[in-house]
Each structure stands twice: as C-alpha cells, then as structure tokens.
Amino acid sequence: MAKLVLVTGGARSGKSSFAEKYVLSLAEKCDYIATAEVLDEEMAERVRLHRERRKNGRWVNHEGYYSAEKVFQNLGDGTGAVLFDCLTLYMTNYMYGKGAVEGSFEERTSHVLRKIDLLIEAAKNCGRTVVFVTNEVGAGIVPDNVVSREYRDLSGWVNQHVAEACEEVYYCACGMAVDFKKLGAKI
Secondary structure (H helix, E strand, O other): OOOEEEEEEOOOOOHHHHHHHHHHOOOOOEEEEEOOOOOOHHHHHHHHHHHHHOOOOOEEEEEOOOOHHHHHHOOOOOOOEEEEEOHHHHHHHHHHOOOOOOOOHHHHHHHHHHHHHHHHHHHHOOOOEEEEEEEOOOOOOOOOOHHHHHHHHHHHHHHHHHHHHOOEEEEEEOOEEEEHHHHOOOO
C-alpha cells in the first residue's frame, strides 16, 4: 500500500516547490503526473516554468488530464515516488473540460467526486508514496457569481476528501510548509 500526502496552499505559496523537494527526497527517480492542459500561451508559460525546474534527469513525466488512475496503473519500474500536480486542475478538467458532464451542480459534483475516488484508489494501489498538490481557494471572499462559487465549493470538498485519505497534509505559505495532520484537532 502506498503512502498518500497532500500539499496545499494559495497561489505562489511554494506548494509545488515543496512537493517536488519532498518527492525527490524519497527516491533517485520519480514520476510526475501533470494535469494542466495547455490551451493558451499563459498556461504554456506556466508549464514551461514547471518543466524548467525539473530538468535534472530525475523525473519521468506523464500527462494525466483525464483518467489519471490509468497513469497510476501503468507506472513503470525504476521510480520510487509520484508527484501529482495538481488536483484543482484535474477537477477543473472534469467540471469544464472535455471530461465535463451536463447537468446540475449536484450531478457534476457527484461525477467529479467519483473521478477523485478512482484517483485515490489507484494512488493507494501503485505501491509508491504519492504526493498530491492542490490549491486552497476557499480562504478569500465569497465570489460574486455562481460558477466561481461552485468551483470554490467543489475544490474545498475535493481537498477535504483527498486529505482524509492522506497520512500527511501540508499547508504552504511564504514558501514554508506546516503539517496540518499533526496539528489538526482529533474529535
């Protein structure tokens, strides 16, 4: 059984850098599952910067925009840990991308959470430590439109769901990480 870890934080909090260092501390060669589809120049630049940080020959890159559970099932030998970056983009693909379903917010939420369940199960069964990166988007003001509120709500539920399955949950701010699982209240 694999160990699952969640790393969360706001934009530019240092979460991806922390997650990369964490994963690389576990093995000489690691898998990186990317979830961002490059649909415009701004996203292409973001992806380029992420790739630039990983040009050390220690990463095996995989694209997991949809059905990332299949990527986990097909990981090759020779790697010791997995970085999944990121859950909120993966969720977005199922809310608004090619993987989206029509219907009410409840139906779309159910669809996304089923996909997240498949992802968690595949991660548990891959035999490696898996570090998920996600965005904490619920700490700001209540958005003024339905789409943004639905996104905020569903990302919060996805994060809670994955955090429950993880042994460690780190929150990043200002480039520093704190283990929330250790600090969390036990009720």
